[in-house]
Amino acid sequence: MKPFWILLSLFGLIFVILFSFRLDIFNKFGSVSEELASFSTDRVPEKDSWMNILQNGRKIGTSHTFISKTTKGYLLKETLYIRLNTMGLIQDLILKTAGKLNKDFTLSSFDFEISSGRFNFSAQGSISGNVLSLKTQDFGSTKEVHTKIKERLYASSGIVHAAYAAGMKPGDEFSLHVFDPMSMSTQPVTIKVVGRESILNMGIQKKSMKIMMQYQGTTQLAWIGEHGEVIREKGPLGLSLEKTTRKNVLFGHLAESSQDLAEIASIRSNVILDNPLKLERIKVEISGINTKDVHLEGGRQVLKDNVLTIQKEDMAKLYDGVINTNTISDRFLRPEPFIESDHPKIMNLVKKIVTDNDTPFEKANKLMIWVNKNIEKRPVLSLPDALSTLINKVGDCNEHAVLLAALARASAIPARIEAGLVYLNGRFYYHAWNLLYIGKWVTVDATFGQIPADVTHIRFSSERLQQQLDIMNVIGRVKLKILSFR
Numbered sequence: 001m002k003p004f005w006i007l008l009s010l011f012g013l014i015f016v017i018l019f020s021f022r023l024d025i026f027n028k029f030g031s032v033s034e035e036l037a038s039f040s041t042d043r044v045p046e047k048d049s050w051m052n053i054l055q056n057g058r059k060i061g062t063s064h065t066f067i068s069k070t071t072k073g074y075l076l077k078e079t080l081y082i083r084l085n086t087m088g089l090i091q092d093l094i095l096k097t098a099g100k101l102n103k104d105f106t107l108s109s110f111d112f113e114i115s116s117g118r119f120n121f122s123a124q125g126s127i128s129g130n131v132l133s134l135k136t137q138d139f140g141s142t143k144e145v146h147t148k149i150k151e152r153l154y155a156s157s158g159i160v161h162a163a164y165a166a167g168m169k170p171g172d173e174f175s176l177h178v179f180d181p182m183s184m185s186t187q188p189v190t191i192k193v194v195g196r197e198s199i200l201n202m203g204i205q206k207k208s209m210k211i212m213m214q215y216q217g218t219t220q221l222a223w224i225g226e227h228g229e230v231i232r233e234k235g236p237l238g239l240s241l242e243k244t245t246r247k248n249v250l251f252g253h254l255a256e257s258s259q260d261l262a263e264i265a266s267i268r269s270n271v272i273l274d275n276p277l278k279l280e281r282i283k284v285e286i287s288g289i290n291t292k293d294v295h296l297e298g299g300r301q302v303l304k305d306n307v308l309t310i311q312k313e314d315m316a317k318l319y320d321g322v323i324n325t326n327t328i329s330d331r332f333l334r335p336e337p338f339i340e341s342d343h344p345k346i347m348n349l350v351k352k353i354v355t356d357n358d359t360p361f362e363k364a365n366k367l368m369i370w371v372n373k374n375i376e377k378r379p380v381l382s383l384p385d386a387l388s389t390l391i392n393k394v395g396d397c398n399e400h401a402v403l404l405a406a407l408a409r410a411s412a413i414p415a416r417i418e419a420g421l422v423y424l425n426g427r428f429y430y431h432a433w434n435l436l437y438i439g440k441w442v443t444v445d446a447t448f449g450q451i452p453a454d455v456t457h458i459r460f461s462s463e464r465l466q467q468q469l470d471i472m473n474v475i476g477r478v479k480l481k482i483l484s485f486r
Contacts, residue, residue: 046067046068046069047065047066047067047228047229048065048066048067048246049063049064049065049066049229049230049243050062050063050064050243050244050245050246050248050249051063051064051065051230051233051241051242051243051244051249052241052242052244052248052249053080053082053239053240053241054239054240054241054242055238055239055240056238060082060083060084061080061081061082061083062080062081062082062249063078063079063080063081063241064078064079064080064246064249065077065078066078070100072100072102072103072108073100073101073102073103073104073105073108074100074101074103074105075098075099075100075101076097076098076099076100076101077097077098078095078096078097078098079094079095079096079097080093080094080095080096081093081094084261085260085261091116091379092116093114093115093116094113094114094115094116095112095113095114096111096112096113096114097110097111097112098110098111098112099111106127107125107127108126108127109124109125109126109127110123110124110125110126111123111124112124116380121136121137121385122136122137123135123136123137124136127149130148130149131146131147131148131149132146132147132148132149133145133146134146134147136337143337145337168193168209168211168224169193170193170194170195170196170209171193172192172193173190173191173192173193174190174191174192190213190214191211191212191213192211192212192213192214193209193210193211194210194211194212194221195209195210196208196209196210197209197210197223199223199231199232201231201232201242201243202243202244202245206225206226206231207225207226208223208224208225208226208231208232209223209224210222210223211223211224220233220234220235220236221233221234221235222234225243229243230243231243236475236476238264262379262429262430263427265429265430265475265476266427266428266429266430267421267427267428267478267479267480268426268427269423269426269427269428269480269482270480270481270482271482271485272426273423273456273482273485276423276454276455276456277450277454279312279454279455279456279485279486280311280312280455280486281309281310281311281312281455281485281486282309282310282455282456282482282484282485283307283308283309283310283482283483283484283485284307284308284310284458284480284481284482284483285306285307285308285480285481285483286303286306286307286308286478286479286480287306287478287479287481288474288477288478288479289474289477289478291303291306293474294460294461294474295459295460295461295462296308296458296459296460298462299435299441299443299459300312300313300443300455301458301459307483308458310455310456310457310458311455312452312454312455313440313442313443313452315361315442315451315452317440318359318360318361318438318439318440318442323360323413323437323438323439325412325414325437328414328437329414332409332414332415332416332437333409333412333414333415334409335406335409338384338385338386338402339386339402339405339406339409339415339417340385340386340387340406341386341405341406341407341408341409341410342410343386343387343406345387345390345391346386346387346390346406346407346410347410349370349390349407350367350407350410350411353366353367353370353407354366354367354411359438360413360438360439361438361439361451363408363411363413363438364408364413364436364438364442364444364451365451367404367407367408367411367413368404368444368445368446368449368451369449370407371400371403371404371407371446372400372446372447372448372449374393375389375393375394375395375399375400375403375446376393376394376395377395377396377400377447378394378395378396379396380394380395380396380398380399384398384399384401384402384432385399385402386402386403386405386406386407387406389402389403390403396447397431397432397433397447398432400432400433400446400447401417401418401432401433401434401446401447402417403446404434404436404444404446405417405434408434408436413436413437413438414436414437415434415435415436415437416434416435416436416441416462417432417433417434417435417462418432418433418434418435418443418457418459418461418462419431419432419433419459419460419461419462420457420458420459420460420461421456421457421458421460421478421480422445422448422454422456422457422458423454423456428456428458428480430475431447431457433445433446433447433448433453433457434446435462443457443459445457455485458480460474
């Protein structure tokens with residue numbers, strides 16, 4: 001099962017979750033592991049499947065999945081190509097996955113690559129006993145991680161076959177966790193077999209099993225044919241996959257691009273704000289979501305009875321001396337896979353931008369101004385990476401946020417990445433920015449060049465980059481109503 005839940009942000013998409021089971025490469029089962037332990041591999045055929053990717057009926061991409069039997073299990077290869085429109089910029093994205101599977105479809109090893117123009121990211125992994133060894137590589141940076149695993153890991157395209165071979169039937173419900181090897185995080189997923197259904201595909205009526213998947217508050221549907229092949233998938237934002245022929249995929253007409261996904265996911269404001277930067281306070285009524293699922297309370301945000309009050313930080317009360325970070329978690333000073341604050345290029349740049357005599361505020365302000373002026377503001381369909389952003393000098397809000405976080409940490413300023421919504425031209429768009437500790441936590445937006453950031457920045461998630469997945473709960477569901485502002 002390969003859902004395509006998408007995490008949207010201002011100036012484009014952050015593909016932390018683009019077709020998340022494909023991007024995550026493999027999945028970790030929870031209570032369902034024992035249930036799928038015994039099945040007949042004879043029921044599972046080899047697979048050479050071609051699918052069209054559609055948005056509201058318009059073809060915007062293709063998918064090819066190939067599974068063949070080997071002496072030790074199976075060989076999986078999958079290629080996905082999609083053309084997307086983000087804030088008016090049309091870009092092509094290619095995802096490639098290759099994996100070796102054991103006879104029970106558990107994962108033995110894999111190779112994964114995502115590319116979009118000049119941006120590339122790859123990951124290779126292998127499992128030996130209860131240890132997963134992972135190696136990632138992006139522009140100019142290679143990282144290795146070894147972690148212990150408690151349960152069996154499945155290849156994404158192998159889950160359908162494993163469930164099919166186990167004899168899935170209406171009413172069955174599976175609990176599992178998605179494992180993201182790039183952020184080393186897990187998220188719960190529920191798969192439920194809804195029932196049998198006959199659907200029309202390529203002009204033929206086909207019997208299928210309808211399956212519903214729920215992930216981070218988002219629902220996707222899939223229809224599995226009598227021989228275990230995926231006939232159709234439907235997800236959010238009008239996106240779907242439809243089984244087709246090789247000839248149709250290779251020679252069929254491809255639409256110029258998708259609809260602008262950032263615009264589709266945005267929220268119209270009930271009030272026009274002429275100059276958000278001048279506002280000191282705003283009150284917003286939030287509905288359509290469970291506010292406990294996201295990080296609305298804390299810092300400059302106060303939530304009471306679904307009314308969120310955001311107060312701009314008072315920059316007149318900052319400490320001018322050396323800040324005391326003893327009470328701040330050191331994880332906000334350490335490098336991370338996509339925040340390479342210890343890389344020589346990052347550290348050398350910090351030395352050119354700030355001086356030892358600068359106050360914490362002056363350091364933060366200089367770093368923010370440098371990122372704002374030197375990084376071209378353009379949608380990027382890739383995983384945000386500080387080092388790649390510095391080298392390529394282009395990116396959307398996510399690239400701005402990871403680079404500023406890396407520069408801040410390299411200058412001994414604790415830094416977080418926050419994600420949520422921001423007001424722009426009558427609408428609220430999904431966006432990412434920073435929270436820097438300069439005597440107290442202050443919001444900073446390098447994309448807009450703001451310190452502190454204006455009060456229309458509504459935070460849904462904070463902490464590290466992978467916790468931006470929290471806002472998957474609200475995309476397409478959250479409703480906002482501005483009650484007052486001054």
